[in-house]
Amino acid sequence: MGLEQLWQLQEIDLAIKALEEEEEHTPLRQELQAATEEVERLRGELAEAEETLKNQRKRLKILEMDLQKNSDSRTALRKRLYGGEVSNVRELEQMEIKLGLLEKEQQAREDETLELMEAIESGDEELRGKAARLQEKETNRQSKETELGETLKRIKGDLEQLRRQREELAAHIEPRLLDRYQLLAQKHGGRALARVVEDVCGGCGVFISSAQRGFLFNPEALVYCESCGRLLVKLSDHD
Ligand SMILES: [Zn+2]
DSSP states (O other), X not given: XXXXXXXXXXXXXXXXXXXXXXXXXXXXXXXXXXXXHHHHHHHHXXXXXXXXXXXXXXXXXXXXXXHHHHHHHHHHHHHHHHHSSOOOHHHHHHHHHHHHHHHHHHHHHHHHHHHHHHHXXXXXXXXXXXXXXXXXXXXXXXHHHHHHHHHXXXXXXXXXXXXXXXXXXXXXSOHHHHHHXXXXXXXXXXXXXXXXXXXXXXXXXXXXXXXXXXXXXOTTOOOBOTXXXXXXXXXXXOO
């Protein structure tokens, strides 16, 4: 009757189904996706931090020039104020007021310069940290990519081999039996056949009636489980 071969065919079909599911649902795809997103996010952060630093350095240069200008103005003003050229009291007063304003401005610029230099220093350090983290995440992403590629290649190779085996095996089984198998397999989630082990149906766990038990030893008989309807197989290498 070829039931043993049909059992083997079912084993192959189940293995093919498991591999197809693994191929479709391998968690490696999501892991790679997550790793890629992480790399993109860090790249964005790094670019943003670089932009901030660039602007801070620009601002620092402007401040340095302003400070120089302020210093030059104060020197010139002091020279006139204390040089004795100007004797008009009102004018002298105005010059003093201006000098005071320039000194105030200088103090503010110096404070900002100091703050900015500190910000640049810590920004530089942060940038180096981000760059190192990005490198690490990129390495991780690449290894996920390699792992996924290898997994898919292995599955593909295994599937090709199993499909060849199935074809060879199916050629030796009666078409009528194959049709029966396909119908039952659809009904029972790929498990059309159930082994009988110690008089129990391996598909549903129900005892086989004694009347059916006798037929199991008839190689010409197709015996179905009265409980679940699966085709029963008594394998010669078992009990
Ligand atoms: Zn059953």
